[in-house]
Structure formats: structure tokens, C-alpha cells
Amino acid sequence: MAKLNIVQAINLGLDQEMAKDDSVVVLGEDVGVDGGVFRVTDGLHAKYGEERVIDTPLAESGIIGTSIGMALAGLRPVAEMQFSGFSYHIFHQLEGHASRLRQRSLGQRTVPLVVRMPFGGGVRALEHHSESREATYAHLPGVKVVIPSSPRNARALIVAAIRDPDPVIFMEPKHVYRAFREEVPETEEVMEIGRSEIVQEGSDLTLVAWGAMMRPALRAAVEVQNARKVSIEVIDLLTIAPMDSHTIVESVQKTGRCVIVQEAPKTLGIASEIIARINDHVLLYLEAPVNRVTNYDVVTPYFGRELDFTPDAGRIQREIETTLDF
Amino acid sequence: MAKLNIVQAINLGLDQEMAKDDSVVVLGEDVGVDGGVFRVTDGLHAKYGEERVIDTPLAESGIIGTSIGMALAGLRPVAEMQFSGFSYHIFHQLEGHASRLRQRSLGQRTVPLVVRMPFGGGVRALEHHSESREATYAHLPGVKVVIPSSPRNARALIVAAIRDPDPVIFMEPKHVYRAFREEVPETEEVMEIGRSEIVQEGSDLTLVAWGAMMRPALRAAVEVQNARKVSIEVIDLLTIAPMDSHTIVESVQKTGRCVIVQEAPKTLGIASEIIARINDHVLLYLEAPVNRVTNYDVVTPYFGRELDFTPDAGRIQREIETTLDF
Amino acid sequence: MPRTQVERFSVSHMQILDDDGNADPELEPKLTKEQLLEIYRLMFLARKQDQRMLKLQRQGRIGTFGPCTGQEASSIGPAYALGDSDWLVTAFRDLGARLVRKEPLINSLLFHNGFEEGNVVPDEAPNVLPISIIVGSQALHATGIAYAMKYRGEKAAALTFFGDGASSQGDVYEAMNFAGVWKAPVVFICQNNQWAISMPRSKQTRAVTLAQKAIAAGIPGLQVDGNDVLATYAATKEALARAYAGEGPTMIEALTYRLMMHTTADDPRRYRNEDEEKAAWEKDPIPRFRKYIERKGIWDAKKQAALEEEIKGEVDATVKEFESRKDFQPEILFDHVFGTKHAEIEEQRAQFLENLKLKSAKAE
Amino acid sequence: MPRTQVERFSVSHMQILDDDGNADPELEPKLTKEQLLEIYRLMFLARKQDQRMLKLQRQGRIGTFGPCTGQEASSIGPAYALGDSDWLVTAFRDLGARLVRKEPLINSLLFHNGFEEGNVVPDEAPNVLPISIIVGSQALHATGIAYAMKYRGEKAAALTFFGDGASSQGDVYEAMNFAGVWKAPVVFICQNNQWAISMPRSKQTRAVTLAQKAIAAGIPGLQVDGNDVLATYAATKEALARAYAGEGPTMIEALTYRLMMHTTADDPRRYRNEDEEKAAWEKDPIPRFRKYIERKGIWDAKKQAALEEEIKGEVDATVKEFESRKDFQPEILFDHVFGTKHAEIEEQRAQFLENLKLKSAKAE
């Protein structure tokens, strides 16, 4: 069992699935010889050759449009968008085809496609390298969206995504790509898509986060627990769509209070949907408004100002306290 | 003062603005000689010539990318997407440029662009001709989204959109394009972008809708009011982004109950955001969960099954009653 | 050295049948009598179904559709050249090609009446994809499929159709460019029917031919008379041979004409004149091919009369079957959102069924 | 008739300066001594700023950037050909062109340190758009701007740069195709520096030249030696003359080389060999042009030494000014979401300021 970071863990998952199933192919810009700009596909080109690890021309719609064709013809393409900020070119192929072909053909045609994309801020890169737009994809029926938060669940989710019969948007929180290591077993681990995880049990407040926000969220939870006699239940969303309302709703029913941490802008983010589901199912259990700690509805700032906008542990802590004190 | 339908009313607004300001140009597929497949631009080509009413090649990214250039250079392009279902090709130009150039240049560059698109179901057309994806655009900071519901507000909003300094997505509920007529004054009327309208005052429940859903919503409200001694406050959202929380929040504070009608799929639709804002501001005033009457999270059905999925007056009425009885 | 020509290109045009049905003996493809008659039958069937659909649409018995009349040769010739393992990836005006590939006639009615059932193909038509409406987007799928064929070492290719309007879409350019890089076995057929709704070909691009779009991708491009079914067949056969041999993609521009309205929602009198239409009818691909088979002595008026009778019967029977279909369960759409079960979808299915029940209760 | 050539095309290559700095007398553009020295100065300044930025980046004093070293001739020549009313629409590797158009040197530092202030240009640089990162997307803006120029009857054009990688994007194809149809006054310059991050030009497309991409749009295309500033200048001048005269767009492929890493986050040793790089350094555009002005007798070692001194001073002063800048108000971003005021944005601004206060209170 090796201690891996998220980049290595995804790489391991890809490698193992490729070894097992030669219908799995990897494609994208610079994923081959270069091993991907973040090195997630490092070594795969050397190991599996250029027919299976394909350096494509620079055209995202082309990458996903052809991946859809490959998937229709029985391959299991794992396409990389170099950054989620360049994934919008594929929206019509996702909305118009990947998400629809199953229903269009009443199950006769399927698109087992994985679209990997690093997303979110924190790497001091150029414009378009720091958005968090999972909600844009999660609003599309027929598309699954998953976001790992640690090396171990990243490996287990990429394997699940590859084996999944549907298009899966696999969003990689690049801020924590190399932030920490975790033991990742060599042997197979698959995590069910469509399930959230309670990473810490508690009874006074439910704290929901995903991706890179898990770390400041957990830090904030610890701070609050150190400062007051409360216990906080922390949920890692993991699957964004189709969402696991059940786990959240049950937790809020127990705690009566909820804070949601979201790196994306406020309006129409995942947090809004979570609030709507809490409203649907357990409104009467709420002892305070659900509190969403989010980015602001401004155009994603360049990195010089980025950190002033991103939710951090301090702000999360304050909002947890506000919610507890409500 | 003439009685016009929505198509004619938008046409009137376009015509009057073009007459007034020759920086206004219209472009898109079949908007010129043909007058648009729904005839919204009918007559403009004959009146203003092919340099101002431009029949473009068949490429949506091309239409919006070049429109952004025109807007940067001082024109006021009004671009048509033939159907909202073909507007996804432009997502990267909207997300990456139209919405950002103002902030990117700290106000030095602006993109006064209108993107018109018929949306929504009800016309028994082919696939991709019936979605309602206003939420996809409303999640983008820097973009305004408006949806008229009647001839008069359609005219007043198209004029506002053309004069607006920012990119405005102007979504036209094609189901009611010709459903009814209304008096539309010849003289200028401009409706402020960013405001909702209370179309009927009431004290027992707040009913929010927009676009083509206004008609079944109002029908349902009348039915309920006829059946019971209640009064329903009906709000026409009109501007989807930036949203006018104030009007809704104030209304719900008064009524304590709210039903939202949305043609789009359930998850991450506009209704979710409205619920989140009610939660933020007036949770404690709620006497029942906010009830959203929406489409389902399935891939948009072909028209043979479409009506089974779309919210109708009967369903809205039942949900209003459920909420009143809660 | 200071200013030198570094590359030269040309675009050729191919025609085999002349207007009177005489074939160029050097280029005439080797097709058996049975094959020739099968092609003729398919062209005729597509035409007759188109005409019937127009009536059904006008009577409100089906929804909007885009007639294929005039494009039988540009659609059927290429499809007829395909082998059993090849894939067909079409847009929305390719009834002819789909019939060649054994898609049941009823599908066109189901599809245009708003039921996904019209996209389900039987085992005899294994590699036919559903109709793709988003102009040009399907060309990329063909490239991806072709890549998969090549990757698995199968002797198979993908054939995709798109229009002159579609040739302006970035997706089509990317599809050809990717295919070029990958030497993917694809045949791109641009049916240049001169119109994209109201846009004449001349306003779509300043390129003089659409075949020259291939040059940007570094792949072979050819123009053919798209109303000459022998030419569209032969050009596609040649392209397929290249594809099977690992020589990569080919683009073919088939020059034809959209004889009818864009779709039944369209009125061409708003934007084109009747003289142009009349002139185009003179080049109708069906009489041209009929002259050819008549000259060959394998067709005559009697056979024609019998065929008309037979096809009328087939179309009638199909319409009848179509109108008797009542098996459209609305809730099956919940089955096909995902290939896996999810609580949220199942809860919504239950709500949906409940609402449907209440709705029909009220309607009664 | 059955198989005939209907169109012929060719791609030419132009070079004016040879490797030793000799100019072809027939093609040599008429530039004054002052102009030649100004061009040389700009090339040198771009190179020196690039080198300084690399140091600053390595020291963590600015963020990632894409060095322009090696592309001074392909970037500066075209920009130098522009008239005052023309527009410049660049990607991210065009420091040279931007300096020609009077964008302040400090902008490159502000921008690459993550501040939007680096996109604001002074009045002397009126028609320079901010850097565009989304590969190829900006080409469409140039076409739109050009349309606006033409629409208003202004004698002005738009010039846009993009890379060999970008030539694969549908947007670039659409930009050229729209410009062709509109006869819009645009000059498309594809700086083919042989690499798109790790992708060699040969894997980007099977087209032998990138200039032939113009053929798909039916517009003139030309290949030039992109390390020959006289050639890039002259070709652009010619294209601009056509544009002003209402003859529409031109595409120019400028053959050059990315001498450094893609960006400072990239390591080219993973994918290309040093021999190739060494050979490319032999073709460095700056010494080549220096030889030319030396041959002309308007440059010598003493002038060179003075220029180096002067530019060092300019770069030093700019870095100093940059590092003294402290005027970056975070909350101004709320001012530029919209051009109109909205309650929701104002409420969020208040929350933002409150959070900022609490955060810095805690930090103290």
C-alpha cells in the first residue's frame, strides 16, 4: 500500500483499468508524451502506446465529439480537458449527444465516456484556470458529475467512472492535486457513483463540502469543536449529480442546522440545490437558515485577488458559529 | 396602439431601436431575407439592408464570437440563436469573453450584446427545440438573462436589452409567441432589467413563474381562488439574472407560502435559487416548504411525450393546494 | 527563393451518368442487374415515402420533417457502397441512406411523430445511428467511430452526411482535421443541396467549391454530381477502398438540390425563385437513373407500374401500422436517463406517475 | 467531362532577408532608417523583458507566463505594419506586438502577477484588446471588429494572432470563413512556432502547410519566413492594403519557433530534443535583423552597447515601478460585473468587505 497524492492516485486508477480492459483509451491535449500538464497521465503513453494514449489536436469539441463516437463504437474513452475553463467548447456535444444518446435510442446506444478536468483555484495560474462550474454540468439530465477530495476516493471514483455505463464528468480539484498523501491500496477499490460520505459524525450541525473545499471545511469544523462543546457532522458530497439527497437530508433532520461550502459563485451553485432539497424534505427540522459559504457572483478574479474571494477556513468557521448561534 | 402578439412586439422593438440608432445590427441564421424562422425579424432586412440585418453562415460560435467583436468596436449587435437548443456552441464565447471583458479590462472594454433565442416547449418540433435552460446562463456572472411573458413586456425588455451596456440573453418563450395579443403602445416603453413584477397581489401564497409558465400559473391561481377563499400573489420573474430577490422575499414574508413554476428540469433550476434566497432571508416566515413545480430530471422528451412532463395548470393548482393545506 | 510556390492543390469533379442516362464506360461501376434495380427501388421508395409524409404532416398526423426529395442519389449512392460492418452517421434528411441500411420505414413516421421509438433499429441495421439534428455535430462521431474501427483492426469505416450549411460549422472542420491526423477510415459526404434553410450556398462561404474544405485538413476532397447515383456510389466505393487500406479519410461534395421546402415549417417562396426550382427539377436524379436502366434493357413501363403499385402498398401498410401503434409508455423515459438506478430519479418517476394519474382522472 | 479539374490552388512562401542579413532587393519594404531602428529596438526590448520575466517568475515575483523569445519577428513585423486606426487582437505570446502598439511594458508584469490592471491600456494604445487565453477564440472577435470597421466605412482593419495549435480550433476556421463571406478587413496571422505545448506541428493536422487552411474559407493564404521581420512586415502591409481596399481578409502563416518552454510551468525536455532547439537558435530573428541593419551601415557594436544599457534601464525601472504598486483594491471587482447597479451585487459587496475585515483582523 503506497502513500499517494491525488495526481498519482488517479494515475494509478487509469493505469490499472487500462491494464485490465483494452477498450479503455485516454485522449486529450498533451496527455501522451508529456503525460498531461499536471502529469495525471504520466507514463501511460510509454506503457500503452500512442494508439491508446492519444495526443489530440487542440480542439475540445473535437476531443469530446470523437470520444462520443469511440464510446458508441464500444471503446471506453477517458478524455482530458486540460482545464475546466476550456471545457465549455464541449457543451453542445455533452448536452446534445453524450447525455441524450441513451434516451434517444431507448437504451440501444450508450456513451460510456469519462471527461476528466482539473478545476478550481489556488494554483496562481492565468485566467480561465480557476473556475468551479460543476453546477453547469450538474444541471444536465443524463450526465453524472463526480468530484473526489482525497487520493483514495479519487482512485476509487476514477475506476467507477471508467466502468460506468454513462458519461461521467470527473472534476479534479487541482488545488489539492499534490497537497497531501494518503494510503491507496494496490488492490481494486471502486466507489459507488451517486453516494455521499459522512466523513465525520456529529449532532449539532451538518457541514457539506466537496473537492478542495473539504480541507478548509474540516479545519473550520475542528476549530469550532475546539472552541465550543458541539459536534459537527461533515459530509463529502463526492457525487454532484445525480445527487445523494438522502444522506444530507437525514443528517439535517438530526442536526437541524446546515452550512454548505462552495468554491463556485453563489447564484445557482450546488449549494442552492442542496438548500432546495432540504426545504423539500426537512424544512420543519431546521433551527436556522441553511448557510451557504460561497464565492461571490463576480467574474472569476485573476489570481492576484483570488484568495480574497475564495471561502477559507476562517470564514467557514464564522459562518458555522453564526448558524449555531442563530 | 396596436394589438400585437409577442413575435410582433419584439419585431416592433427591434425596428424602433434600429430606426433610432444605426449602431444596432441584427445577425443570425435566416434572420434576413427569410425574416427568421419565427418571423421575429420579418421586414427588417427589406427596411435596413443586408449590412444591418445579416444572414450569417451556419455557425453559432461564429455568430457570437463576431458579435462580441462588433460590440467591442462600438456596434450593438442583436444576434439570434435559431433555437436555444443550438446556443450551447456559444458557451465558451459567453463564459470566456462576453461576460468577462468588462472586468478583464476594469471597465475599459464592454460588450453590449443581445443574444435572442426562442426557448421552451410546446411547438411539436424536433429534438433540441424544446429545452428550457435559462439556469445554465444565469449561473454565469457578468451575463444578464431576461424572459418576457407578454407582448408588452417583451417589447419593453428588448428595448432595454439593446440599450443595456452588458451582454443580455433574451430568451423568448416560443410556446406563447403567438398565443395571445396585447396592446403595445407605439411610443417608447423600456422596462428596467433586474426587476420582477407583481402581476396580481395576494396574501395567502406567493406564486412565482416566468415565460410561458405564466399562463398556466395564472390559470391555476384563478382556479384555486375560485375554489377557496384565498388570494394568491403572482410574481412574473422577468429578469432571471441578476435576480430580483427583494420582490420575492418581501412577498413570501407576507404570505408565508410559496410555489414556483419552472419549465426546466428540477435540479439546479431557477427555482432552486429562489428557494435558497427565501431560505437566506425569510426562512422563519415560512409556513410550508417552498414547493417547486418543475419538469423532471430526464432528458428532454421528444414532443410525443413532452406534454406529460411539462407543468400544467392542473398540476400547479394541486401543488398550490398542497402548499396551502400544509 | 524569396517568393516560391510550396504547395499545389486541385479539386476535381466527377460525373458518370449524363442527363440522358448514358454512362461513361470507363467510370461505370460494376453493379449487377439486381443491384441496379435495388438502388432504383430504394430511390423510388424514399421519394414516395417523402411524398406521403408531406401529406401526413399537412393533415396533422405527423410533425415537422425535412423532405429528402431530390437528394435520393446523393444519399442512396454512398450508403449503397457501404459494407456490412461500416457505420452510418446521418443528419436529418437521409431517409434514403437509412433505408439502404435496412432501417424500417416506420421509423421515419415514429420519429417525426415525436417518439424516440423511431430511433431504435433492428438487428439487420446494426450500425445505424439515430438522426442527429445539431448541424454538423455528428461528423465528429463518425471520426471517433472510425478511430475505434482502426484501433480494433477491423476492416470497417464510418460514413457521415452533412449539408452545405453544416460545412460552416467548426465541428465539421475539426472532424475532418482529426480524421486526417488519425488517418481514420471515414468518408465525409457533404450534400451540397445549395440551400441551408434560406441561405444560398454562395453566402455560406467564399470558397468556390465545398470539396476544397478538405484541403484545410490535408485530406483528399472530390466533387461529384450528386444527382448521379453511379457517381456518388463509385466515389464512395473508392473512398472506402482507401479507408479500408489504411489510407485515411476522404471528403466528397455531392452537388444536388433541395427540391422541396427546408422542413414543412418553411416556405421557400420567401427566399428563392421558382425558376431556380424548375431548373433543378429538370435534373431530378430518379428519371435520370431510370433512363439508364431502361437503356440497359432491365427496366420498362410495365415494371415501373408494378413497382409503383408495390411501393404504394408498402407505404400504405406502414402508415397503417404506424397509426395503430399505441404502446408509448411515457414513464419509460425514466429508464433511460442513466444506465444505473438512482434514488432521485426513482422518486421523480413516482411523482410523475402520480401526476399522470391525477391528470387523466381529471380529464375523464 | 466525367472527371475534370474544376479548381486549382497553391500556397506560396515568402522570405526577404536571408540568414546573413541580405535583403531581396525587389521585395525589400521601404522603411526609413528610423523605422528600421525602431523595429530593432522593439525586438530587443521584447527579448529583454522576456528574459527578465523568466527571472522574476523563477523568483516567485510574478506568476506563470509564456515567453515570446524567438517570435519577435513574427509578432512585431505584422504589428508594425498597422495603421493608427487598426485593431490588435492577440493571444498570450505577443508581448512584441503589444509593445509596438504602445501598451506599457508594466502591463506584462501586472497581468502576469494576477491583476486585471495589466489589461488596461492608455489612450496612446486605443485599439489593443486584452490578452486572450482561450486558444483561437479571439480570431472571431477580430472578424467582428473588422465587420464593424467596414460597416462604418472606416479605413481600418483588425489584425489577429494565433498559433499552430489554434489552427485546429473550429473558432479559427469559422473566423476565416465569416471574414471571407463578409469580405471583412482582417489579417489572420498564424504564428506557426512548431509546437503547441508538447504537440509538434505535424500532429496538429495532416495539412502540409497551415497557410492552406485559408483555402477552406476561400481567402488568400500565404506562408512567410516568420523569423524575417521584413517578410512579416511586408506580407502584412500587402494584406492590409487589400483589406483597406475592400478586398477582404488574408491569412498569413509565419514560420517561426518557440525557443523557450511553453510557459514557465512547462518542461520541453519531456517532449522535444535539444538538437532541434539548437538548430532553431541558429535562426534567431534578432541577430538576422541586426546583420541587416549593420550591412545598411545604420548599426554597430557601439550603438548596440548603448541600446543594451538603455533597455536594461527601462526594464529595471519598470520592475521597480511594478513592485511598488500597492493600489489593488479587491472590491473593485464588484464594480465591473455589470455596467449597471444591482441590489444582489451590492449586498455581496458588503458581505465581501465585512469578511475581508474580519479576515485581516484575525491575521493581525
Ligand SMILES: Cc1ncc(C[n+]2csc(CCOP(=O)(O)OP(=O)(O)O)c2C)c(N)n1
Ligand atoms: C447547430 C444547429 N444550428 C441551427 C440548426 C437549425 N437548422 C436546422 S437545419 C438548418 C440548415 C441546414 O442546412 P444544411 O447543412 O445545408 O442542410 P440541409 O438542410 O440543406 O439538408 C438549420 C440552420 C440546427 N439544427 N443545428
Ligand SMILES: Cc1ncc(C[n+]2csc(CCOP(=O)(O)OP(=O)(O)O)c2C)c(N)n1
Ligand atoms: C481552448 C483552449 N484549450 C486549451 C488551452 C491550454 N493551452 C494554452 S496554450 C496551448 C497551446 C497553444 O498552442 P499554439 O496555438 O501553437 O500557441 P503557442 O503556445 O505555440 O504560442 C494550450 C493547449 C487554452 N488556453 N485554450
Ligand SMILES: [Mg+2]
Ligand atoms: Mg443544404
Ligand SMILES: [Mg+2]
Ligand atoms: Mg505553437
